[in-house]
Amino acid sequence: MIYLDHAAATPVNRSALAAMLPYFDKQFFNPSAPYLPAKHVREDYQSAKAAIAHAIGAKGTDLVITAGATESINLAFTVVAGLDPATPHLLTLATEHTAVLSAAKPYGCELIKADHTGLIDLADFRAKLTDDIVLVSVSLANNELGTIQPLAEISEIIRLARQDRLAHGITTPLYLHSDASQALNLLDINVSRLGIDLLTLNAAKCGGPKGVGALYIAHGVPVHPLSLGGGQERGLRSGTENVPGVIGFATALADAKKHLNGNRKKYTEMVELLKKELGGAFSASARSSLVAPVVTGRPRSSSAVAPHDLTKVENAPQVIFLGNPKHHLANFLPLSFPGLDAERLVYKLEEQGILVSTGAACAANKATKSHVLAAIGLSDAEIAGSLRISLGSTNTIDQMPIVARALIDVVSAEIARQNH
Amino acid sequence: MIYLDHAAATPVNRSALAAMLPYFDKQFFNPSAPYLPAKHVREDYQSAKAAIAHAIGAKGTDLVITAGATESINLAFTVVAGLDPATPHLLTLATEHTAVLSAAKPYGCELIKADHTGLIDLADFRAKLTDDIVLVSVSLANNELGTIQPLAEISEIIRLARQDRLAHGITTPLYLHSDASQALNLLDINVSRLGIDLLTLNAAKCGGPKGVGALYIAHGVPVHPLSLGGGQERGLRSGTENVPGVIGFATALADAKKHLNGNRKKYTEMVELLKKELGGAFSASARSSLVAPVVTGRPRSSSAVAPHDLTKVENAPQVIFLGNPKHHLANFLPLSFPGLDAERLVYKLEEQGILVSTGAACAANKATKSHVLAAIGLSDAEIAGSLRISLGSTNTIDQMPIVARALIDVVSAEIARQNH
Numbered sequence: 001m002i003y004l005d006h007a008a009a010t011p012v013n014r015s016a017l018a019a020m021l022p023y024f025d026k027q028f029f030n031p032s033a034p035y036l037p038a039k040h041v042r043e044d045y046q047s048a049k050a051a052i053a054h055a056i057g058a059k060g061t062d063l064v065i066t067a068g069a070t071e072s073i074n075l076a077f078t079v080v081a082g083l084d085p086a087t088p089h090l091l092t093l094a095t096e097h098t099a100v101l102s103a104a105k106p107y108g109c110e111l112i113k114a115d116h117t118g119l120i121d122l123a124d125f126r127a128k129l130t131d132d133i134v135l136v137s138v139s140l141a142n143n144e145l146g147t148i149q150p151l152a153e154i155s156e157i158i159r160l161a162r163q164d165r166l167a168h169g170i171t172t173p174l175y176l177h178s179d180a181s182q183a184l185n186l187l188d189i190n191v192s193r194l195g196i197d198l199l200t201l202n203a204a205k206c207g208g209p210k211g212v213g214a215l216y217i218a219h220g221v222p223v224h225p226l227s228l229g230g231g232q233e234r235g236l237r238s239g240t241e242n243v244p245g246v247i248g249f250a251t252a253l254a255d256a257k258k259h260l261n262g263n264r265k266k267y268t269e270m271v272e273l274l275k276k277e278l279g280g281a282f283s284a285s286a287r288s289s290l291v292a293p294v295v296t297g298r299p300r301s302s303s304a305v306a307p308h309d310l311t312k313v314e315n316a317p318q319v320i321f322l323g324n325p326k327h328h329l330a331n332f333l334p335l336s337f338p339g340l341d342a343e344r345l346v347y348k349l350e351e352q353g354i355l356v357s358t359g360a361a362c363a364a365n366k367a368t369k370s371h372v373l374a375a376i377g378l379s380d381a382e383i384a385g386s387l388r389i390s391l392g393s394t395n396t397i398d399q400m401p402i403v404a405r406a407l408i409d410v411v412s413a414e415i416a417r418q419n420h
Numbered sequence: 421m422i423y424l425d426h427a428a429a430t431p432v433n434r435s436a437l438a439a440m441l442p443y444f445d446k447q448f449f450n451p452s453a454p455y456l457p458a459k460h461v462r463e464d465y466q467s468a469k470a471a472i473a474h475a476i477g478a479k480g481t482d483l484v485i486t487a488g489a490t491e492s493i494n495l496a497f498t499v500v501a502g503l504d505p506a507t508p509h510l511l512t513l514a515t516e517h518t519a520v521l522s523a524a525k526p527y528g529c530e531l532i533k534a535d536h537t538g539l540i541d542l543a544d545f546r547a548k549l550t551d552d553i554v555l556v557s558v559s560l561a562n563n564e565l566g567t568i569q570p571l572a573e574i575s576e577i578i579r580l581a582r583q584d585r586l587a588h589g590i591t592t593p594l595y596l597h598s599d600a601s602q603a604l605n606l607l608d609i610n611v612s613r614l615g616i617d618l619l620t621l622n623a624a625k626c627g628g629p630k631g632v633g634a635l636y637i638a639h640g641v642p643v644h645p646l647s648l649g650g651g652q653e654r655g656l657r658s659g660t661e662n663v664p665g666v667i668g669f670a671t672a673l674a675d676a677k678k679h680l681n682g683n684r685k686k687y688t689e690m691v692e693l694l695k696k697e698l699g700g701a702f703s704a705s706a707r708s709s710l711v712a713p714v715v716t717g718r719p720r721s722s723s724a725v726a727p728h729d730l731t732k733v734e735n736a737p738q739v740i741f742l743g744n745p746k747h748h749l750a751n752f753l754p755l756s757f758p759g760l761d762a763e764r765l766v767y768k769l770e771e772q773g774i775l776v777s778t779g780a781a782c783a784a785n786k787a788t789k790s791h792v793l794a795a796i797g798l799s800d801a802e803i804a805g806s807l808r809i810s811l812g813s814t815n816t817i818d819q820m821p822i823v824a825r826a827l828i829d830v831v832s833a834e835i836a837r838q839n840h
Contacts, residue, residue, distance in 0.1 A: 001457075008458075009450035009660065017444050024437050024629060030429035034766050035775045037421075038428075067487035067631065070649035070659035099649035099658060106648070204660060209444060211487065211631055211662030226646045228526070229490035229519035238519060239490035240429065240624060242631030346454050355455045 002399045005357045006205075006331065006392025007143055007182055013207035013393060016252035020209065023244035031241050032230070045243050048250035052214060055253050056180075056199060057190035063214045064223075064233045065246055069181045069202035070099045071226065072215040073137075075236070076177045076198040078224040080107045080134050091128055092137040093120055094375035095145070100137055100179055101371070112138075116376050117324035118147030120154065129161050131168075135175050140183035144359050144372040144388055145323040146332025148187070151178060155195030175221055181205050185256035186264060186329050197221050203249035206256045207393060212245035267330040267391045270400050274333055274389070275321060277404030282319040282337075282411070317415045320382065322373070336378070336386040340414050345387060348414070352406040356387050422819045425777045426625075426751065426812025427563055427602055433627035433813060436672035440629065443664035451661050452650070465663050468670035472634060475673050476600075476619060477610035483634045484643075484653045485666055489601045489622035490519045491646065492635040493557075495656070496597045496618040498644040500527045500554050511548055512557040513540055514795035515565070520557055520599055521791070532558075536796050537744035538567030540574065549581050551588075555595050555618075560603035564779050564792040564808055565743040566752025568607070571598060575615030595641055601625050605676035606684060606749050617641050623669035626676045627813060632665035687750040687811045690820050694753055694809070695741060697824030702739040702757075702831070737835045740802065742793070756806040758799070760834050765807060768834070772826040776807050 012020075029038035031045050050060035066072045080089045085108030092104050094111040095118055101109075110128050113121040120138060129136070136158060141148045158176050165172060177198035180189060185206035191199055199216035203209055217223050217236075229238025256263070278284060322334040337345065342358045349356055359370045373383040389403075432440075449458035451465050470480030486492045500509045505528030512524050514531040515538055521529075530548050533541040540558060549556070556578060561568045578596050585592060597618035600609060605626035611619055619636035623629055637643050637656075649658025676683070698704060742754040757765065762778045769776055779790045793803040809823075 005450070005453055005455075008453050009448055011446070011448040012444040014445070017441075021437075024432040025434070026431070028429055028431040028630075030425070033425060033428050033775075033777055034763065035425075035770045035777075037775065067491075067662070068659040071487075071647050073649070074647035098651075102648040102650070102658065209662075209664065210660055211665050227491050227494035228522040229493070230522070231518075238522065239488040240630055242487070242629075244629065245631050343454065350455045355453075355457065357453055357455075 001353045001355065002403060003355045003394045004389045004391065004403065005355055006394070007146075007388060007390035008357055009210070010205060010207050010392050011394065012209050012248060013252050013255055015255055016208055016248040019251040020244040020248040023247055027243070031243060032232070041243055045241055045246055048246045049214075051250040052201065052246070052253055053216070055184075055189070055257050056201070056216060057192055058216050061234075062216050062218065063201075064217060064236045065241065066213045066215055066237060067211050067242075068204065068213040069097075069179060069200050070103070070213075072200035072202070072213045073099050073177075073179060074103045075215050075223055075226055076137070076200060076217075077103050077107060077135065078226065079175055079198070079222055081224055083107070083134065087132050089132055089134040090137065091125070091133050091135070093139070093149070095142055095147075095372045096137065096139055097143045097179060097181070098371070100139065104137065114147075114376055116378075117322075117327075118142045118145040118372070118376050119324055119327065120149050122150070122153060122157070125154065126157060129157065131165060131170050131172055134173060135177060137177040137179070139179040139181070140187065140189065141180075141329045141332075142323075142372065143182050144370060145334050145376070146182070146329035146390070147324045148183065148327040148329060149178075150327070151194045151196065159195060182329060184253065186260070186267075186331060188257075188260060191216055191218070198223070203245065203252060207252035208249040209245050212242060212249045214249070264330040266397070267395075270391055270395060270397055271330065271333045271389075273397070273400045274404055274407075277401065278319050278335070278407060281404075281408045282317045284319050284321065317411055319411075322376075322378075322386065331391040333389040333391075334386065335389065336373075336382045337411050337414075338379070338382040338385045340385040340411065340418070342385050342387050344414060345385075345410055348410040349406055352410065354403055354406050356389055358386065359388055421773045421775065422823060423775045423814050424809045424811065424823065425775055426814070427566075427808060427810035428777055429630070430625060430627050430812050431814065432629050432668060433672050433675055435675055436628055436668040439671040440664040440668040443667050447663070451663060452652070461663055465661055465666055468666045469634075471670040472621065472666070472673055473636070475604075475609070475677050476621070476636060477612055478636050481654075482636055482638065483621075484637060484656045485661065486633045486635055486657060487631050487662075488624065488633040489517075489599060489620050490523070490633075492620035492622070492633045493519050493597075493599060494523045495635050495643055495646055496557070496620060496637075497523050497527060497555065498646065499595055499618070499642055501644055503527070503554065507552050509552055509554040510557065511545070511553050511555070513559070513569075515562055515567075515792045516557065516559055517563050517599060517601070518791075520559065524557065534567075534796055536798075537742075537747075538562045538565040538792070538796050539744055539747065540569050542570070542573065542577070545574065546577060549577065551585060551590050551592055554593060555597060557597040557599070559599040559601070560607065560609065561600075561749045561752075562743075562792065563602050564790060565754050565796070566602070566749035566810070567744045568603065568747040568749060569598075570747070571596075571614045571616065579615060602749060604673065606680070606687075606751060608677075608680060611636055611638070618643070623665065623672065627672035628669035629665050632662060632669045634669075684750040686817070687815075690811055690815060690817055691750065691753045693817070693820045694824055694827075697821065698739050698755070698827060701824075701828045702737045704739050704741065737831055739831075742796075742798075742806065751811040753809040753811075754806065755809065756793075756798070756802045757831050757834075758802045758805045760805040760831065760838070762805050762807050764834060765805075765830055768830040769826055772830065774823055774826050776809055778806065779808055 031042035088110040113124040175197040179200040181202040201214040203212040451462035508530040533544040595617040601622040621634040623632040
């Protein structure tokens with residue numbers, strides 16, 4: 001089995017699991033208990049938090065540990081709680097993860113456009129950054145495309161907007177939140193350098209355990225707790241601390257950071273190999289503006305295939321490499337075989353022992369078309385034929401020819417089936 | 421080391437940990453992913469949920485998995501969200517856990533009295549159950565005293581109140597929430613039989629992992645999500661499912677349920693042995709109304725020791741067994757050595773290898789006196805001298821004479837030190 005869906009879930013890496021184990025049954029004490037073994041657990045917990053924070057250029061006390069990215073995002077968005085949702089105070093990108101869009105919705109939210117590669121439209125951002133906006137939320141890297149957003153430019157625009165407000169006596173604050181779920185183990189992140197006020201982290205996407213996340217909160221950003229209770233995490237997130245989870249998160253993140261450059265190089269090589277093989281077999285393009293594959297025989301029912309599709313050479317299956325060729329996570333290869341049914345491709349690839357996905361894995365995305373791919377202007381046929389390959393710790397370069405071969409076989413068979 | 425603070429934290433039991441392990445690094449898939457191994461993970465997750473639900477007489481679809489009891493309680497309390505907090509709509513017991521009291525506060529909350537054993541004052545409850553009340557929250561068993569509340573009687577009162585409202589054309593709904601964190605592994609709970617609408621469960625108190633809990637929600641109870649996102653848990657709790665955590669919870673709970681009667685018997689025997697030994701060494705009482713220990717020599721500074729304390733025989737250290745002698749969790753032995761400093765006792769007992777606590781372990785309770793013991797009418801001296809012994813899987817009957825000996829030695833030494 002070759003697993004190519006690390007953007008959906010990663011196995012807990014060996015060192016992280018080994019680090020966690022003693023905290024389940026030996027150092028299991030409640031970190032708030034008064035005896036020494038419990039105090040040691042508290043110290044270990046705080047060291048782990050400090051290590052996680054260190055990886056993003058912050059201090060342990062800047063982090064609030066949560067149950068995952070979704071909770072972190074919702075916690076971040078409380079900075080606009082209490083404001084009238086009739087006027088949008090929150091600005092986010094149309095291509096954000098469902099967790100961001102769902103959490104943003106009740107607050108009244110304006111969407112920034114993205115270009116066909118998934119990059120934020122900075123002109124549109126500037127235009128929509130009115131004086132009512134309190135929070136801007138832009139993910140570090142998109143979860144379906146792997147497109148990396150220009151956070152430094154975004155935060156510079158925000159800095160200028162703050163200055164402008166100040167100059168005009170406008171006291172409305174302005175904060176920048178970024179969901180770094182997908183990027184944490186592939187990019188070197190420094191919150192101060194990037195000018196980020198709130199950063200969402202997720203253990204389960206970088207070799208840590210599920211059910212653990214964190215929110216970095218810059219000093220003075222007025223976040224409100226989602227839950228009240230025993231006052232843990234500076235009162236911002238009550239409940240007995242998930243000690244093994246945080247230990248595992250810290251260990252996995254340290255491991256990812258240590259191999260950052262090596263991994264980036266390795267994944268780039270793998271992705272290039274895949275693209276070369278697929279590009280050799282199919283008519284390839286790096287843009288989403290090209291035509292869909294030709295269909296001969298009986299006409300296809302999909303109205304999304306425009307007449308000009310038929311101008312292509314017959315039986316030349318087409319692959320489109322999605323995302324941004326320059327600003328993308330090294331381990332992402334989002335692609336589309338327009339006109340094919342990606343769900344069938346997933347199924348057929350699985351028969352060959354290859355696991356890929358059609359996009360984000362969450363309950364809300366079942367049987368609906370990707371809002372991300374729609375937002376970057378892909379046609380229905382391109383969306384229906386899109387796959388997300390995301391590499392990770394389980395992959396080796398030797399697997400890539402096998403993957404390419406399987407993809408070529410499966411796609412060719414599907415084309416043949418359609419043309420039958 | 422003898423650990424006597426299972427109410428604060430339990431080690432993950434061996435079978436639970438073994439059951440969890442494969443889900444960290446082998447069956448690590450995102451339960452929402454489209455390929456078969458992920459679907460198997462989803463099935464396993466749902467089976468585990470069904471098993472947890474089964475243990476309380478419910479169905480898996482009645483449960484929402486959370487990150488622990490605090491989140492479950494906060495989720496339960498959303499049934500009164502949106503109502504005007506100026507009029508209390510929530511009724512809870514003065515002796516509830518800090519998580520309950522803190523979560524209740526913003527909603528406007530009336531407190532029901534408890535008697536000196538921690539039992540709910542049913543007359544006070546009836547009096548305060550006005551037609552404005554929408555939610556009643558009473559824990560199954562108190563976390564400091566182990567006192568078990570008469571949930572069946574409480575739900576009968578609620579049933580009659582509902583009938584009464586109906587008869588008078590009052591449409592305000594009325595729900596019963598119970599926090600079963602401490603009771604889950606010691607009582608046989610059936611939500612239908614007990615007439616409970618919302619039940620908070622906690623994995624970490626019954627041999628499962630930290631960071632996992634659940635809320636049972638009876639059909640039609642209008643709970644609102646605390647976080648929005650990918651729509652997991654029927655949209656009530658978004659975020660990728662904590663699969664290993666839920667597998668561990670289910671396994672631990674099944675194990676606890678299997679040994680329910682045996683454990684109850686075992687703990688009862690241990691507690692009786694301790695009480696007998698301590699009662700033999702000290703002047704014992706089962707009530708909190710008795711006098712504090714005598715202090716000779718220089719007068720103590722604590723104003724909490726009333727003059728009548730001095731009527732006792734000199735140098736007769738006193739132990740008071742707290743809680744309800746009849747309705748209590750078998751593994752709880754809350755006790756007080758009035759006039760002594762329990763924090764010193766904890767420290768001195770730790771030197772003897774015995775770990776106990778002074779009460780609830782959470783950030784909010786540090787360096788403050790127990791609100792639970794204050795609510796049942798204990799004097800400051802009684803509160804200051806109170807310890808909570810809570811037995812669990814790590815304890816054996818053979819440890820009890822050692823514990824009793826250490827307690828007697830430490831308490832005697834403290835008395836001697838005070839009298840010096």
